[in-house]
Amino acid sequence: MKAVDRKTGSKEDSKPKAKVSKYSYLMMLGHAMADVPQGSLSAVLPFLIAEHHYSYAAAAGLVLVSNLLSAVTQPIFGWLGDRDERPWFIIAGMMLAAAGITLVGFFDNYVACCVAVVTIGIGVSLFHPEGSKLANIASSDTNKGTAMGIFAVGGNVGFTGGPILATVAILAFGLKGTAVFMVPAIVASALFVPHLGDLKRIGREYKTQLREDTKSGEMPPDNVKGFAAVAIVVFFRSVIMISLNTFIPLYWIGVFMSSMAAGNIQLSIFAAVGIVATLVGGRLADVIGFRLLFRICTIALPPFLFLFAFCRTPASGTVLILIVSVLVFMCHSAFTITGQSFMPNHMGMASGVLFGLTVSIGGFFAPLIGRIGDVYGLEQAMLAVACFSIGSLVAVFFIPKPQIGPKG
Numbered sequence: 001m002k003a004v005d006r007k008t009g010s011k012e013d014s015k016p017k018a019k020v021s022k023y024s025y026l027m028m029l030g031h032a033m034a035d036v037p038q039g040s041l042s043a044v045l046p047f048l049i050a051e052h053h054y055s056y057a058a059a060a061g062l063v064l065v066s067n068l069l070s071a072v073t074q075p076i077f078g079w080l081g082d083r084d085e086r087p088w089f090i091i092a093g094m095m096l097a098a099a100g101i102t103l104v105g106f107f108d109n110y111v112a113c114c115v116a117v118v119t120i121g122i123g124v125s126l127f128h129p130e131g132s133k134l135a136n137i138a139s140s141d142t143n144k145g146t147a148m149g150i151f152a153v154g155g156n157v158g159f160t161g162g163p164i165l166a167t168v169a170i171l172a173f174g175l176k177g178t179a180v181f182m183v184p185a186i187v188a189s190a191l192f193v194p195h196l197g198d199l200k201r202i203g204r205e206y207k208t209q210l211r212e213d214t215k216s217g218e219m220p221p222d223n224v225k226g227f228a229a230v231a232i233v234v235f236f237r238s239v240i241m242i243s244l245n246t247f248i249p250l251y252w253i254g255v256f257m258s259s260m261a262a263g264n265i266q267l268s269i270f271a272a273v274g275i276v277a278t279l280v281g282g283r284l285a286d287v288i289g290f291r292l293l294f295r296i297c298t299i300a301l302p303p304f305l306f307l308f309a310f311c312r313t314p315a316s317g318t319v320l321i322l323i324v325s326v327l328v329f330m331c332h333s334a335f336t337i338t339g340q341s342f343m344p345n346h347m348g349m350a351s352g353v354l355f356g357l358t359v360s361i362g363g364f365f366a367p368l369i370g371r372i373g374d375v376y377g378l379e380q381a382m383l384a385v386a387c388f389s390i391g392s393l394v395a396v397f398f399i400p401k402p403q404i405g406p407k408g
Helices: 022-052 056-083 088-106 110-137 144-173 175-216 224-254 260-288 290-310 314-329 332-341 344-376 378-396
Strands: none
Touching: 022 056, 022 088, 022 110, 022 144, 022 175, 056 088, 056 110, 056 344, 088 110, 088 175, 110 144, 110 175, 110 332, 110 344, 144 175, 144 260, 144 332, 224 260, 224 290, 224 314, 224 332, 224 344, 224 378, 260 290, 260 314, 260 332, 290 314, 290 332, 290 378, 332 344, 344 378
16 A cells, blocks of 8 residues: 655655656656757857857857856746646756757847747756656655666766757758757657646645644754755865866867867766766665765765876876766765755755756856866866865765655
8 A cells, every 4th residue: 555655755655665666767758858958058059150150258158148047047946846836847847948959050149049048048947856856755765866866867868968969960950950859858748748647646745744744743844054065065066077077078188189089988988987877876875875875975086086187198097087977976866865855845946956056056167177277287177176076075074964864
């Protein structure tokens, strides 16, 4: 017989099962569809520059507009999702993001392009808080890390596959080939429609149980300080992740004197290993505990980042970047679930803050890291990236043990 768990609001049998809910895979699909347009934007920029003669600054401004809006609005949409169940945000998010990247290919006016990328940002902001919240509450205490790992992999796949799809479509059909993005978004939305009722019911059951547990004293109030500590660590890790994603190809070319193809291959390896590490890390968090996993990863990361900044051969660089990728991505689910557990009454807003930081904040610091590289060299730029890992190392020990939810 199904029952709602007293502390998570998830539906589970009287004996917890390790079986992952079908909704985890559904949310993974939605996550991929929501992040494909944002991930593809950087690949579209060279075509916009060639076609419309935008400056590099103007092209970078499009990415900044999308990231900035996403960071600001995700907590707002998360707060709205906390007030009332809105699983339709998921469909709206996928469709708006796809419509935005489509319109980028059709507009030749810069202001109109800005409106299009704003549409992408709104779509991403609609999806993430609701999708992440439902990925959490639709899973049991025994597999929250696994479920969140599956959800996170969708985003990784979206960011990795988006540029490939954009390049193929534009080379085949010209800039208007961006219309291709509407096809997977429509298909994914159609798959979500039959489940909207169940997703709304799961959310309402969680809220009902939350109210009962709050009245009985079993549910503690939101731990804002604990959540803030998680958010600070996520901030540092976002800068590291986005900076590595931006500068790995340049590092292989400028420091290791390798070809552009070799640099892009290393970036693909970094992303591919990250996908596997995200999945493995989610399951590992369920087994050994969330705090233990993210402490291990956070403690181990700085030495390897500093070693990478000082290595001068492609072979050693490849080995080190593999290790760094594992340490960066393996604890992604652990931080997300832990942050949500500190804010049980505002889980959607908490998800919005965390995903807003993860997706957006690193992009704000990338120009600063790039400026260091221009003035002092790429080695010093990578040292600056490594220094951010010290900040996360300090902040991680201010994260208390969660009072509810998964194994801490």
